[in-house]
Amino acid sequence: MTIAKDIHADLTVIDGLQYSNWDRALLEELRDGGISAVHATIVYWEDARQTLSLLADWNRRFRDHGDLIRSARSGEDIRVARKEGRIAFVLGAQNCTPIEQDLGLVEVFRSLGLMIMQLTYNNQSPLGAGCYETVDSGLTRFGREVVREMNRTGMIVDLSHSGERTTLETIAFSQRPVCISHANPNFFHQNVRNKSDKVLRALAESGGMLGFSLYPLHIGGAACTLEAFTAMVARTAELMGVERIGIGSDTVRGWPDSVLDWMRSGRWTYSTAKPSWPEWQSWYRTPVDFGNLTAGLQARGFSGQDVASIMGGNWLRFMDAGFKQANFQ
Amino acid sequence: MTIAKDIHADLTVIDGLQYSNWDRALLEELRDGGISAVHATIVYWEDARQTLSLLADWNRRFRDHGDLIRSARSGEDIRVARKEGRIAFVLGAQNCTPIEQDLGLVEVFRSLGLMIMQLTYNNQSPLGAGCYETVDSGLTRFGREVVREMNRTGMIVDLSHSGERTTLETIAFSQRPVCISHANPNFFHQNVRNKSDKVLRALAESGGMLGFSLYPLHIGGAACTLEAFTAMVARTAELMGVERIGIGSDTVRGWPDSVLDWMRSGRWTYSTAKPSWPEWQSWYRTPVDFGNLTAGLQARGFSGQDVASIMGGNWLRFMDAGFKQANFQ
Numbered sequence: 001m002t003i004a005k006d007i008h009a010d011l012t013v014i015d016g017l018q019y020s021n022w023d024r025a026l027l028e029e030l031r032d033g034g035i036s037a038v039h040a041t042i043v044y045w046e047d048a049r050q051t052l053s054l055l056a057d058w059n060r061r062f063r064d065h066g067d068l069i070r071s072a073r074s075g076e077d078i079r080v081a082r083k084e085g086r087i088a089f090v091l092g093a094q095n096c097t098p099i100e101q102d103l104g105l106v107e108v109f110r111s112l113g114l115m116i117m118q119l120t121y122n123n124q125s126p127l128g129a130g131c132y133e134t135v136d137s138g139l140t141r142f143g144r145e146v147v148r149e150m151n152r153t154g155m156i157v158d159l160s161h162s163g164e165r166t167t168l169e170t171i172a173f174s175q176r177p178v179c180i181s182h183a184n185p186n187f188f189h190q191n192v193r194n195k196s197d198k199v200l201r202a203l204a205e206s207g208g209m210l211g212f213s214l215y216p217l218h219i220g221g222a223a224c225t226l227e228a229f230t231a232m233v234a235r236t237a238e239l240m241g242v243e244r245i246g247i248g249s250d251t252v253r254g255w256p257d258s259v260l261d262w263m264r265s266g267r268w269t270y271s272t273a274k275p276s277w278p279e280w281q282s283w284y285r286t287p288v289d290f291g292n293l294t295a296g297l298q299a300r301g302f303s304g305q306d307v308a309s310i311m312g313g314n315w316l317r318f319m320d321a322g323f324k325q326a327n328f329q
Numbered sequence: 330m331t332i333a334k335d336i337h338a339d340l341t342v343i344d345g346l347q348y349s350n351w352d353r354a355l356l357e358e359l360r361d362g363g364i365s366a367v368h369a370t371i372v373y374w375e376d377a378r379q380t381l382s383l384l385a386d387w388n389r390r391f392r393d394h395g396d397l398i399r400s401a402r403s404g405e406d407i408r409v410a411r412k413e414g415r416i417a418f419v420l421g422a423q424n425c426t427p428i429e430q431d432l433g434l435v436e437v438f439r440s441l442g443l444m445i446m447q448l449t450y451n452n453q454s455p456l457g458a459g460c461y462e463t464v465d466s467g468l469t470r471f472g473r474e475v476v477r478e479m480n481r482t483g484m485i486v487d488l489s490h491s492g493e494r495t496t497l498e499t500i501a502f503s504q505r506p507v508c509i510s511h512a513n514p515n516f517f518h519q520n521v522r523n524k525s526d527k528v529l530r531a532l533a534e535s536g537g538m539l540g541f542s543l544y545p546l547h548i549g550g551a552a553c554t555l556e557a558f559t560a561m562v563a564r565t566a567e568l569m570g571v572e573r574i575g576i577g578s579d580t581v582r583g584w585p586d587s588v589l590d591w592m593r594s595g596r597w598t599y600s601t602a603k604p605s606w607p608e609w610q611s612w613y614r615t616p617v618d619f620g621n622l623t624a625g626l627q628a629r630g631f632s633g634q635d636v637a638s639i640m641g642g643n644w645l646r647f648m649d650a651g652f653k654q655a656n657f658q
Contacts, residue, residue, distance in 0.1 A: 049378045056433025104385025111441055 007304065008294040012036045012082055014312035014319075015287070016211030016248030017092075017160070017182040019263075021255050022061065027068050029253070030087050033290035036312060037078045039116055039181060039248070043093035045266035048105060051098040055112050058091060073113055075320030090319065092116030092181075094161065096125050101142065106149040115323055116156040116181065119143060120166060123268065128166035131192050136163035139170050151175045156322040160193070160248070167199050176322060177207035182248030184213050185239070188232040189220040197239060204240035209318045211248020212236075216278040218250065226283040226292060230300040233310065242306050246315045251287055252277065336633065337623040341365045341411055343641035343648075344616070345540030345577030346489070346511040348423075348592075350584050351390065356397050358582070359416050362619035365641060366407045368445055368510060368577070372422035374595035377434060380427040384441050387420060402442055404649030419648065421445030421510075423490065425454050430471065435478040444652055445485040445510065448472060449495060452597065457495035460521050465492035468499050480504045485651040489522070489577070496528050505651060506536035511577030513542050514568070517561040518549040526568060533569035538647045540577020541565075545607040547579065555612040555621060559629040562639065571635050575644045580616055581606065 013034050019041040020026050030038060042054045062071050072078050072088035081088035091113050098114065099105040109117075119139075122130040127143035129136040139147065147170060150157055157178035159167045171178055180203060186194045195203075195210070203210060212233060216222050219229060236245055252260075260275045283292045297307045342363055348370035349355050359367060371383045391400050401407050401417035410417035420442050427443065428434035438446075448468075451459040456472035458465040468476065476499060479486055486507040488496045500507060509532060515523045524532075524539070532539060541562060545551050548558060565574055581589075589604045612621045626636045 047378075048381055049376075052377055052381075052434060052437050053431055056431060056437050059433060059436050102382055102385060104388060105381060107388050108381050108385050108441065112437065113440075 007298070007307070008034050008291040008311075011294065011308050012078070012312040012316055013290060013294075014078070014246065014315040015039065015251070015290070016179070016209070016246050016315055017041060017213075018249060018251040018253075018287070019094075019255075020251065020253035021259075023254065024065060024068075026253050027065055027087065029287045031068060033287035035087060035287055035290055036082045037072060037088035037090060037315075039090045039092050041094050042091050042114075043098055044095055044121060044263050045097055045268075048098050048100050048102075048109075051093070051109065051114070052112075055091070055114070058089075058113075062089075071113055073115060074323050075316050078316060078319065090115050092118075092156075092158065094118045094158075095121035096127050096146065099146065101126055103142075103145050103149055106146060106155060107153045110150075110153040110155045114155065115319075116158050116179070117150065118158040118161055119146070119170060120162045122161050122264075128170065129163035130161055130166075131163050133163055136165035138165045139173055143170070144173060147174050152326050154323045154325045156319070164196060164199060167195075168202055171199075171202045171206050171208065174206070176326065177209070177318065178203070179209040179211065179318065179322075180248075181209075181211045182213045182215070182218075182250040183210065184218050185232065185236055187235070189218065189224075191218060193218055200236065200240055204244045207244075209244055209246055209314060210236065210240060211246045211315070213248055213250045214281075214284045215250035215252075216280055219281070222279045222281045224281055226281075226296040227299075230296045233297065234300055234302070237302075237306075237310075242302075243309060243314055243317075245310055246318075247293060247311065249284070249287070253286065336627070336636070337363050337620040337640075340623065340637050341407070341641040341645055342619060342623075343407070343575065343644040344368065344580070344619070345508070345538070345575050345644055346370060346421075346542075347578060347580040347582075347616070348584075349580065349582035350588075352583065353394060353397075355582050356394055356416065358616045360397060362616035364416060364616055364619055365411045366401060366417035366419060366644075368419045368421050370423050371420050371443075372427055373424055373450060373592050374426055374597075377427050377429050377431070377438075380422070380438065380443070381441075384420075384443070387418075387442075391418075400442055402444060403652050404645050407645060407648065419444045421447075421485075421487065423447045423487075424450035425456050425475065428475065430455055432471075432474050432478055435475060435484060436482045439479075439482040439484045443484065444648075445487050445508070446479065447487045447490055448475070448499065449491045451490050451593075457499065458492035459490055459495075460492050462492055465494035467494045468502055472499070473502060476503050481655050483652045483654045485648070493525060493528060496524075497531055500528075500531045500535050500537065503535070505655065506538070506647065507532070508538040508540065508647065508651075509577075510538075510540045511542045511544070511547075511579040512539065513547045514561065514565055516564070518547065518553075520547060522547055529565065529569055533573045536573075538573055538575055538643060539565065539569060540575050540644070542577055542579045543610075543613045544579035544581075545609055548610070551608045551610045553610055555610075555625040556628075559625045562626065563629055563631070566631075566635075566639075571631075572638060572643055572646075574639055575647075576622060576640065578613070578616070582615065
């Protein structure tokens with residue numbers, strides 16, 4: 001693996017989604033894994049007011065660990081961070097709860113550095129249907145307004161947890177490419193969170209991005225091998241094009257089981273289920289193992305250029321374009 | 330007045346406080362009055378969530394009237410606006426309600442362009458006492474934290490509606506000069522909102538700014554003459570120094586009487602008083618009349634340079650410094 005690790009250190013590695021309770025030790029894991037930038041979830045069910053305090057907490061984290069991390073609002077910020085030897089954090093929300101029912105809050109939260117937002121998280125939202133709903137509303141009236149406003153203000157649309165109809169309608173409606181930051185193809189592992197070939201093709205044709213999830217439930221469990229994973233990457237590259245794929249590890253570190261319960265149940269159900277975090281696969285337990293992905297892709301036969309694209313280059317180009325303010329109406 | 334009006338047009342005129350329901354016609358009043366920049370109040374009693382929607386409304390106003398106005402977050406923005414022929418708006422809050430009890434919200438709202446904030450509005454707040462309280466708490470524990478954070482983030486402290494003890498303690502505690510954006514000396518007109526010589530001296534010695542109010546209740550009513558007003562300005566210049574004074578007209582346009590009731594009563598009292606807007610003086614009815622102030626100061630014998638300083642130059646220098654991020658802890 002020595003050669004692979006050397007190559008890994010030269011890459012701009014971008015993880016398309018993590019949600020961790022970052023302290024110094026967890027930030028150092030990112031550094032040790034050679035990660036240049038992370039799309040970090042800050043919201044699951046929080047409303048506008050709660051999101052303000054979460055952003056304030058991030059301001060403090062950026063100050064307290066300014067030698068290790070910085071905020072990023074553009075691809076350029078990611079490049080600068082890499083030159084400075086810091087990890088760039090792109091903040092995002094896995095739900096539309098921060099904007100409540102106020103269209104103007106898209107621009108307000110974009111101004112505060114909320115760069116990526118899911119339209120739905122598992123459930124029906126005012127914008128569209130989540131992937132666990134029986135009936136898929138599609139992109140709603142308010143949803144169309146919000147997508148248009150996200151397009152205008154340079155906030156990237158994420159459809160990872162959306163239902164299929166909502167996903168397809170949003171891909172078609174959005175004036176800018178959207179992403180599915182953390183999910184896998186259903187041809188690899190059938191799961192309500194994974195995506196059909198139809199969705200993946202539409203995403204690719206629109207110029208969008210898929211981030212491959214490393215979350216055990218999205219790859220069929222911890223028994224999944226690195227070889228099986230990279231075979232999936234290769235098949236998806238054939239389906240979507242190698243420039244449309246990246247990593248979105250869905251890594252979760254430093255949270256107790258109660259946070260998994262919060263992610264699933266929020267305050268919308270009195271469910272008494274007490275879920276536990278799954279066991280992770282041997283080849284990816286923490287972000288320290290990111291180099292194994294580079295090695296695995298090389299072993300699969302991807303060219304150096306393609307490995308660089310998948311490990312971060314594609315996300316970087318996508319974010320370069322996606323975070324720019326647009327003149328769309 | 331022809332000569333005075335010519336001079337007026339060459340000045341960078343800054344109004345240290347207005348609160349109007351700006352539509353196109355009211356924005357054109359500012360332009361016709363030769364005003365370069367306005368500190369515009371957006372908050373009296375609104376909490377964090379409500380302030381977000383008000384900021385969103387301002388985003389929209391800046392878009393809809395982008396040929397006439399722009400947002401300003403620095404003295405340089407004001408200079409650029411003047412070159413562009415646009416009026417610069419510096420947004421501010423007359424109360425600390427937006428930050429609720431969350432210290433981190435100072436930086437969050439500063440990031441959103443809330444540039445100036447009063448610690449108190451008439452009543453006791455978590456930060457200090459308003460000028461209508463019987464007992465003046467002085468600057469509180471949380472108040473000291475907030476002032477320190479405003480100093481750090483470049484949000485200017487405004488004490489116009491604070492009690493005397495709170496005002497003096499804040500002037501002494503703040504690491505950066507503060508302002509009283511809209512009030513007059515008590516030697517001119519005794520009023521709970523006007524300020525003692527002691528406060529004015531302390532403000533001046535600390536490098537702070539006083540903006541003279543044109544609000545009828547602060548000058549003794551609409552019968553007050555322009556000559557009496559400019560005589561007050563001259564006496565205050567002797568007391569504070571001519572570089573420490575400016576205008577803070579407290580102009581209110583386009584609001585029904587119910588908004589005056591809201592300003593006074595918020596939701597903290599069931600008062601059934603139904604106040605009405607006062608009649609304004611003949612020499613200042615609307616911002617269109619701003620040139621009369623320049624003419625009046627000239628007639629009073631101020632030099633051209635001093636007139637320029639009072640009409641905007643002092644505010645501009647104060648904002649240049651006050652909006653910069655600091656390294657204070």
